[in-house]
Amino acid sequence: MSMIIAGHFQLQEEIDRAREELIGAGFPEQSISAFFVNQPGQHDMTPIGGDHLQSPGAKETPIGVLEGTAAGGVVGVALGAATSIVTGPVGPIVGGLVGAHVGSLYSLAKMKEGDEDEEGGENVEPRKPGMLVAVAIDDPAREARALEVLRDLGAHHIERGDGSIVDGDWVDFDPLSVPVLIP
Known part of the structure; x- marks a missing residue:
């Protein structure tokens, strides 16, 4: 060498x-x-x-989307249940689906930008x-x-x-x- x-x-x-x-x-x-x-x-x-094989910075994406979906779903079910007097039994279901969708989209907002460091790594050119x-x-x-x-x-x-x-x-x-x- x-x-x-x-x-x-x-x-x-x-x-x-x-x-x-x-x-x-x-x-x-x-x-x-x-x-x-x-x-x-x-x-x-x-x-x-x-x-x-996987884009750098994307390794945390599946976990983040699952966390956002779960949190949004729980909040949506709770809000749907609170409004079930008006919406009936469909309220918690629709609330859960809408909440899960919004939660998954929110988790995308937390993704790293292209110039951010990986956890424990350094940003190299x-x-x-x-x-x-x-x-x-x-x-x-x-x-x-x-x-x-x-x-x-x-x-x-x-x-x-x-x-x-x-x-x-x-x-x-x-x-x-x-x-x-x-x-």
Whole structure:
């Protein structure tokens, strides 16, 4: 496993130029990988597509909907029973159904927003989509040269990681991993 320095570019021509410059700077061609990183959620990591079998933040949804439905149903039955003099025996039934529906809708209002943290987790920014060029660094002293080349060419979101580039392919790249950006 090697240290890997990677930078994002917008155009294929920029990637081609970065490959040439890295080779010219003494990095072996087989230690350089270039590829496109898809948008978050579009990596086909599961049998049905996408990145996760269940949307992040949705794990509490079934319990929340059940709690809201139960609470709303109880309140609805109570109100329906209180008005049964006017509504008759249908009052508690209709009250329970309407209350359960309103309760389930209320529970949806308590769902997390996209920028909220998961319980016990931290809110991390996913890897940006786009063209990525990566170079394996076997000698830590060469890291500064790789960074210089990428910065001079206008790379953005330069990151450091660990992995293996074999014959120009970053074989253990994980698009869902949290990038460690280099300022």
